[in-house]
Protein backbone atom coordinates (compact mmCIF):
# COMPACT_ATOMS: atom_id res chain seq x y z
CA UNK A 1 0.00 0.00 0.00
CA UNK A 2 1.32 3.44 -0.92
CA UNK A 3 1.92 6.17 1.62
CA UNK A 4 -0.99 8.21 0.28
CA UNK A 5 -3.47 5.36 0.62
CA UNK A 6 -2.20 4.69 4.10
CA UNK A 7 -2.65 8.32 5.16
CA UNK A 8 -6.15 8.44 3.69
CA UNK A 9 -6.94 5.19 5.48
CA UNK A 10 -5.77 6.53 8.82
CA UNK A 11 -7.75 9.75 8.41
CA UNK A 12 -10.87 7.78 7.52
CA UNK A 13 -10.37 5.54 10.53
CA UNK A 14 -9.94 8.50 12.89
CA UNK A 15 -13.12 10.01 11.45
CA UNK A 16 -15.04 6.80 12.09
CA UNK A 17 -13.67 6.55 15.63
CA UNK A 18 -14.76 10.18 16.23
CA UNK A 19 -18.36 9.15 15.61
CA UNK A 20 -18.26 6.86 18.64
CA UNK A 21 -17.10 9.54 21.07
CA UNK A 22 -20.11 10.18 23.30
CA UNK A 23 -19.90 13.97 23.15
CA UNK A 24 -22.28 16.42 21.54
CA UNK A 25 -24.97 13.78 21.13
CA UNK A 26 -27.64 15.68 23.01
CA UNK A 27 -29.55 17.34 20.16
CA UNK A 28 -32.76 18.00 21.99
CA UNK A 29 -35.30 20.79 21.95
CA UNK A 30 -36.70 20.87 25.48
CA UNK A 31 -40.49 21.20 25.55
CA UNK A 32 -41.33 24.71 26.69
CA UNK A 33 -44.53 26.48 27.60
CA UNK A 34 -45.23 28.76 24.59
CA UNK A 35 -46.40 31.44 27.04
CA UNK A 36 -42.77 31.90 28.13
CA UNK A 37 -41.61 32.90 24.66
CA UNK A 38 -40.46 36.45 24.01
CA UNK A 39 -43.10 39.00 23.08
CA UNK A 40 -41.90 41.69 20.72
CA UNK A 41 -43.13 43.31 17.51
CA UNK A 42 -43.53 40.64 14.85
CA UNK A 43 -40.79 42.04 12.61
CA UNK A 44 -38.33 41.84 15.52
CA UNK A 45 -39.38 38.30 16.39
CA UNK A 46 -39.02 37.31 12.73
CA UNK A 47 -35.41 38.57 12.71
CA UNK A 48 -34.57 36.81 15.98
CA UNK A 49 -36.06 33.60 14.59
CA UNK A 50 -34.08 33.95 11.39
CA UNK A 51 -30.70 34.76 12.95
CA UNK A 52 -30.66 33.81 16.63
CA UNK A 53 -33.13 31.04 17.41
CA UNK A 54 -30.92 28.13 16.39
CA UNK A 55 -28.65 28.89 19.38
CA UNK A 56 -30.83 31.04 21.62
CA UNK A 57 -34.08 29.11 21.86
CA UNK A 58 -35.44 25.64 22.48
CA UNK A 59 -36.49 25.49 18.82
CA UNK A 60 -33.11 24.70 17.31
CA UNK A 61 -33.12 23.38 13.77
CA UNK A 62 -30.40 20.77 13.91
CA UNK A 63 -28.85 20.34 10.45
CA UNK A 64 -27.62 16.89 9.36
CA UNK A 65 -23.99 17.88 9.85
CA UNK A 66 -24.72 18.63 13.51
CA UNK A 67 -24.89 14.84 13.90
CA UNK A 68 -21.45 14.26 12.40
CA UNK A 69 -18.34 14.59 14.59
CA UNK A 70 -16.30 16.76 14.88
CA UNK A 71 -18.85 19.40 13.72
CA UNK A 72 -21.37 18.03 16.23
CA UNK A 73 -19.04 18.84 19.13
CA UNK A 74 -18.76 22.52 18.37
CA UNK A 75 -22.41 22.96 17.33
CA UNK A 76 -23.77 21.39 20.50
CA UNK A 77 -21.39 23.58 22.53
CA UNK A 78 -22.67 26.70 20.74
CA UNK A 79 -26.30 25.78 21.40
CA UNK A 80 -25.65 24.88 25.03
CA UNK A 81 -23.68 28.10 25.64
CA UNK A 82 -26.16 30.13 23.62
CA UNK A 83 -29.18 28.86 25.55
CA UNK A 84 -27.41 29.47 28.84
CA UNK A 85 -26.54 33.05 27.92
CA UNK A 86 -29.92 33.96 26.44
CA UNK A 87 -33.01 31.88 25.73
CA UNK A 88 -35.87 33.48 23.81
CA UNK A 89 -38.08 30.44 24.48
CA UNK A 90 -38.03 31.13 28.23
CA UNK A 91 -37.68 34.91 28.04
CA UNK A 92 -40.65 35.58 30.35
CA UNK A 93 -38.84 33.77 33.16
CA UNK A 94 -36.17 36.47 33.29
CA UNK A 95 -36.61 39.24 35.82
CA UNK A 96 -37.11 42.80 34.61
CA UNK A 97 -33.47 43.52 35.43
CA UNK A 98 -32.23 40.47 33.54
CA UNK A 99 -34.31 41.42 30.51
CA UNK A 100 -32.84 44.93 30.49
CA UNK A 101 -29.33 43.53 30.75
CA UNK A 102 -29.94 41.04 27.96
CA UNK A 103 -31.45 43.70 25.74
CA UNK A 104 -28.31 45.77 26.20
CA UNK A 105 -26.30 42.68 25.29
CA UNK A 106 -28.42 42.17 22.19
CA UNK A 107 -28.01 45.82 21.22
CA UNK A 108 -24.25 45.52 21.60
CA UNK A 109 -23.70 42.16 19.89
CA UNK A 110 -26.13 42.45 17.01
CA UNK A 111 -23.87 44.81 15.09
CA UNK A 112 -20.82 42.58 15.36
CA UNK A 113 -20.23 39.23 17.01
CA UNK A 114 -23.79 37.86 16.76
CA UNK A 115 -24.87 35.74 15.03
CA UNK A 116 -21.56 33.87 15.22
CA UNK A 117 -19.58 34.21 11.95
CA UNK A 118 -19.23 30.46 11.43
CA UNK A 119 -23.01 30.22 11.65
CA UNK A 120 -23.57 32.97 9.09
CA UNK A 121 -21.06 31.25 6.84
CA UNK A 122 -23.27 28.17 6.79
CA UNK A 123 -26.60 30.05 6.94
CA UNK A 124 -26.28 32.94 4.50
CA UNK A 125 -29.87 34.06 5.09
CA UNK A 126 -29.10 34.61 8.79
CA UNK A 127 -26.93 37.60 7.94
CA UNK A 128 -28.50 40.80 9.24
CA UNK A 129 -28.74 43.80 6.93
CA UNK A 130 -28.12 47.32 8.22
CA UNK A 131 -31.86 47.74 8.41
CA UNK A 132 -32.31 44.49 10.33
CA UNK A 133 -29.68 45.64 12.85
CA UNK A 134 -31.47 48.95 13.24
CA UNK A 135 -34.85 47.25 13.73
CA UNK A 136 -33.45 45.03 16.50
CA UNK A 137 -31.54 47.90 18.12
CA UNK A 138 -34.58 50.19 18.13
CA UNK A 139 -36.52 47.47 19.90
CA UNK A 140 -33.71 46.57 22.33
CA UNK A 141 -33.25 50.20 23.35
CA UNK A 142 -36.97 51.08 23.32
CA UNK A 143 -36.16 53.55 20.56
CA UNK A 144 -33.67 55.42 22.73
CA UNK A 145 -30.32 54.02 21.66
CA UNK A 146 -27.94 53.00 24.45
CA UNK A 147 -24.61 53.71 22.95
CA UNK A 148 -23.47 55.76 20.02
CA UNK A 149 -22.00 53.25 17.64
CA UNK A 150 -22.13 53.17 13.91
CA UNK A 151 -24.42 50.53 12.60
CA UNK A 152 -22.63 48.06 10.37
Ligand code: HEC
Pocket residue numbers: 048051052053054055056077078079081082085086102105106109110114115116119
Ligand atom coordinates in the same frame (compact mmCIF):
# COMPACT_ATOMS: atom_id res chain seq x y z
C1 HEC B 1 -24.29 29.69 16.22
C2 HEC B 1 -24.87 29.99 17.50
C3 HEC B 1 -25.32 31.40 17.83
C4 HEC B 1 -26.14 32.22 17.09
C5 HEC B 1 -26.79 31.93 15.74
C6 HEC B 1 -26.32 33.42 17.87
N1 HEC B 1 -25.62 33.31 19.04
FE1 HEC B 1 -25.59 34.66 20.57
N2 HEC B 1 -24.35 33.46 21.66
C7 HEC B 1 -23.91 32.21 21.26
C8 HEC B 1 -23.07 31.65 22.31
C9 HEC B 1 -22.36 30.30 22.24
C10 HEC B 1 -23.04 32.59 23.35
C11 HEC B 1 -22.36 32.46 24.72
C12 HEC B 1 -20.91 32.57 24.65
C13 HEC B 1 -20.42 33.92 24.27
O1 HEC B 1 -20.76 34.90 24.96
O2 HEC B 1 -19.69 34.01 23.28
C14 HEC B 1 -23.86 33.71 22.92
C15 HEC B 1 -24.08 34.85 23.67
C16 HEC B 1 -24.95 35.87 23.33
C17 HEC B 1 -25.25 37.00 24.17
C18 HEC B 1 -24.73 37.24 25.58
C19 HEC B 1 -23.29 37.59 25.56
C20 HEC B 1 -23.01 39.06 25.64
O3 HEC B 1 -21.91 39.43 25.20
O4 HEC B 1 -23.85 39.84 26.11
C21 HEC B 1 -26.11 37.78 23.48
C22 HEC B 1 -26.74 39.07 23.95
C23 HEC B 1 -26.34 37.14 22.20
N3 HEC B 1 -25.62 35.98 22.13
C24 HEC B 1 -27.17 37.63 21.21
C25 HEC B 1 -27.43 37.01 19.99
C26 HEC B 1 -28.33 37.54 19.00
C27 HEC B 1 -29.13 38.83 19.15
C28 HEC B 1 -28.29 36.68 17.94
C29 HEC B 1 -29.01 36.81 16.62
C30 HEC B 1 -28.85 38.06 15.92
C31 HEC B 1 -27.38 35.59 18.28
N4 HEC B 1 -26.87 35.85 19.54
C32 HEC B 1 -27.10 34.50 17.48
C33 HEC B 1 -24.21 31.58 20.08
C34 HEC B 1 -25.01 32.09 19.05
